[in-house]
Amino acid sequence: MKSQSSIEFLSTYGFVFLVIGLAVAIIFFVASYNNSVVSTQCKTFGGLTCNFVGYYVNATYGYSIITVSVSNAQTSPISINSINVTVGSGSANGICAPNFLYQGQEATCVAALPVNSLQNSFQTGSYSIGAGFCVSQVNSINSQGCSYIPSNYTGSFSVYNESNDTMPFSVIVAYLPGNVQLQQEPTSPIIPSNYIMTQNGDFVPVRNNTGFKYAFGTSEYVGSGSFTGFTVLPYPSILSVLSSNSVPCSPPYQSIEDIAYSAFYMPGSSAVSFGAYSDNAIEVYYKKSTWSNWLEAFSGAGWSSGTHTSTELEGSNTISKGYYQIAVVNVNTCGNGMQAVSVNGIGQ
DSSP, X not given: OHHHHHXXXXXXXXXXXXXXXXXXHHHHHHHHOTTSTTTOEEEESSSEXXXXXXXXXXXXXXXXXXXXXXXEOXXXXXXXXXXXXXXXXXXXXXXXXXSEEOTTOEEEEEEEEEGGGOOSSEEEEEEEEEEEEEXXXXXXXXXXXXXXXXXXXXXXXXXXXXXXXXXXXXXXXEEEOSSOSSOOOOSSSOOOTTSEEEEEEEEOOEEETTEEEEEEEOTTTTTOOOBTTBOOEEOOGGGGGXXXXXXXXXXXXXXXXXXXXXXXXXXXXXXXXEEEEEESEEEEEEXXXXXXXXXXXXXXXXXXXXXXXXXOEEEEEEEOSEEXXXXXEEEEOSBOOEEEEEEEOSOO
């Protein structure tokens, strides 16, 4: 009878014990991986979509970085004017790149706070983005075609500390239908008005505390490790138009141009070095938040309608403490395409 009672007890309550055991295992799993996406949350309240928030602390140089990635979820463009990030008792104004966002386009925003404002590995905070909402029809791909009304977008987040700073690039892709294979190098990273915008997406570079690098290309280049010492990866699927290896080499050319934007913080004055390869034209632009004009890393040396350069483009400059926007303009004028970029010295 006792054995029969035991069997009946197990058959009756065995499933309950199994469910309890699974629940305990799940709780233990989540608690063990407290840096997982389960505990990292980011949201906005209308107008924008929050993609993620990054949190990095450099105790040696006494600063912390909050990185916020947002996308324009509206049907009209916006022009970002400011961002303020608050964490605990600390608050700081930051910078976003790019400033002008089309529908679906991303922006990377950064704000630097003192380490003593961010002591813990887990933080909660909020942000406020001041912008202008475009209320006029946009017939050309630039911000001059807009009339704006002031707008403000807010959000909140909870995030764990990361070992490296986060620096995604927002990418906009356009093509030129016509007889011009390669236009004159622009003085700033803006899609010309006669180009047709086709896709938005992002590049996520390999990042460390002093720089970053990425290399993307069409099938001819994928797997090669000879560019900036980094193996070329296929373009992200969300930017599939860049994976085309059949850009016409005769009129109409339909040259493909993409601009990759991001932002970073310099904790002090430092020498910054730039390197790049491209098939066919490339330039790296950068601008401090207090500057009115962009600087070119290669002074036009990478702007050519020929095949990719046989040697790495190199440039360097000493830049001071502060917030910076950076933009990589790349054009595939014919056939296959590839771009590889490395920057060192932007962190300490």
